[in-house]
Amino acid sequence: MIFKQNSKFQIISWSSIATQKDSALLLGNGASMAVDKKFSYTSLLNEFAYKGFFNIEEISLFDYFDTNDFEMILRFLWQSKHVNQALDIFNPKIDSTYKNVKSALIHGVSELHSEYDDVFNDLEPISQFMSKFDTVFSLNYDLIVYWAMMYGNNNPKHSFKDCFKHGVFDYEWQKYKSPIRFQESCTLIFYPHGSLALARSIIFGQEYKIANSTTYSLLDGIQNEWEKDDIIPLFISEGTVEQKVHSIQTTRYLNCVLNEVMPFPRSHWVIYGWGFGDQDAHILKSIKKSGAKRLSISVYRGSDEQEFCGRVYSAIHREFGHFIDIEFFDSYSPKCWNNA
CATH class of the missing domain: 1.10.287 (Helix Hairpins)
Incomplete structure (x- = not known):
């Protein structure tokens, strides 16, 4: 369904968006900026x-x-x-x-x-929002999704899983899609461009998740891990599409997420805070491979919102053809992301 009104794109409320059982959520930098303006830099x-x-x-x-x-x-x-x-x-x-x-x-x-305490009040609404989805993909390197995932795992009826077991990613990730014990539902979390919480050993080539005993000290733990001689961070913060794809191909985890997890069959994608830039064209191609039939896209209210909708509308149809339903929703809608 493509919403237009008086030759303009209609921007509806999040409450009008009906998620499906297999809905996936893709988060761009706008999601981090909505939590803390510190992430507003472009490079x-x-x-x-x-x-x-x-x-x-x-x-x-x-x-x-x-x-x-x-x-x-x-x-x-x-x-x-x-x-x-x-x-x-x-x-x-x-x-x-x-x-x-x-x-x-x-x-x-x-x-x-951001410090953990600075974003703590946002973690509950974010975890509740993410729990509506079967799978969440965060393109951001920061720890907001990680912290919200850990906060949300205090809910006995729902679990968030990033498919890392004892710090190492399990490439049989599909087995984590089922709830465990007395849980009613679960959400899988993936990082197509890596994360501060991920690292790689140059000597052994091992890719792993950095863990600390408490979420409060996670950022310090990451910095301590990076100080080891052969340890380098596993995240891609910027670059052209060719540079990003090349970097992804050099790491097993990122390659798996882009070429196996994202193309896994799902009909509905909700996209929040992503600008659809040319440098991320590989992400849109992976979404297409999933067989997506419907895209729900957040719009930041401002003077150029119609220009954004038109540009995104054109980019999607160039990639998908005309066999795709598109709807735009207000990023400030109640119950959406970190909005009360």
């Missing part, structure tokens, strides 16, 4: 440079490889450092650059990310 690398976390040489390294991917740059530097060590080549600049880039990332994320 993590540019924000770090603006705040002085990187020097000119370190920024030029990203420019040389034409990337904003911290994981890739750290991996290249670590490999170069250890190749030099193996060949008995002394080059302290590579070692210092590796430490500086990693330190900048640690301190930059620490400064830009």
